[in-house]
Amino acid sequence: MNAQIYTVIKNRILFLEYAPGQILNENVLAKEFGVSRTPMRDVLNRLEWEKMARVIPRTGTMVTEIKFEHMMNIYRARFEIEGLAGSLAVEHISKAHLEDLFAVKKRCEALLKNNDRDKDKRNLVEIDKDFREIVYDAIRNPVVAELCQSLYEQTFRLWFITLANCDWPLEVKALVDEITSCHEAFSKKDSKMSFGIKKKYLINHFDRIKTKFLGS
Structure with a gap:
């Protein structure tokens, strides 16, 4: 997993730069950070495991809501x-x-x-x-x-x-x-x-x- 990308995206979630409920597009993020989809997917999977995000089938990865x-x-x-x-x-x-x-x-x-x-x-x-x-x-x-x-x-x-x-x-x-x-x-x-x-x-x-x- 790319630790630098993981840290940046996680901090964006924690400090509300990505709003709760926002969809994170894997392709867009991969292009932003200049990597392929595979390392980006690894980062998003890690964030899902940490309950910072969750995968929505056929939609993308969503920042977890604050309930x-x-x-x-x-x-x-x-x-x-x-x-x-x-x-x-x-x-x-x-x-x-x-x-x-x-x-x-x-x-x-x-x-x-x-x-x-x-x-x-x-x-x-x-x-x-x-x-x-x-x-x-x-x-x-x-x-x-x-x-x-x-x-x-x-x-x-x-x-x-x-x-x-x-x-x-x-x-x-x-x-x-x-x-x-x-x-x-x-x-x-x-x-x-x-x-x-x-x-x-x-x-x-x-x-x-x-x-x-x-x-x-």
Whole structure:
């Protein structure tokens, strides 16, 4: 599989450059990237496997829709798996991990000084990504890390949509607080505390999304 093409198309899906429900034409994409249909088909098959897209017979490959009820089910699974990730990370957290968490927290705090969400939401996403990567690296369990990442990506677009009209300072501060709390739990080597923190902040995150998405 062509990793570069895969990354570009996947990011277009995640950041809504390809709208939910949009048909991706294999021939058009192959021409755009200057490849034959076979490597393009491999990329689209991979995205289908990751539930980023699905094949419609005699039509093409469609970007998966965002169905809130389905997202709710994924989030319920994430509540537990992210808690598990937090508790496992405690077992192997290192001084380097803690230093990296502190640096990520500082980057996030800097966003509080700018209320321009349109300018900084990509930065917030990148900080969140780096935070998760530190935690997943400390897990030392590729199965759990891969599952966490997959479920996160399946819900990412819903979060990104709500960032357009969220309470920006609240959203940024929530991530700052989560990183701060995780740093404390990891430093204390408290797995129970870490499980609870990861689960609690994800539930709060979901509640904010639900309020914006449903308007109540």
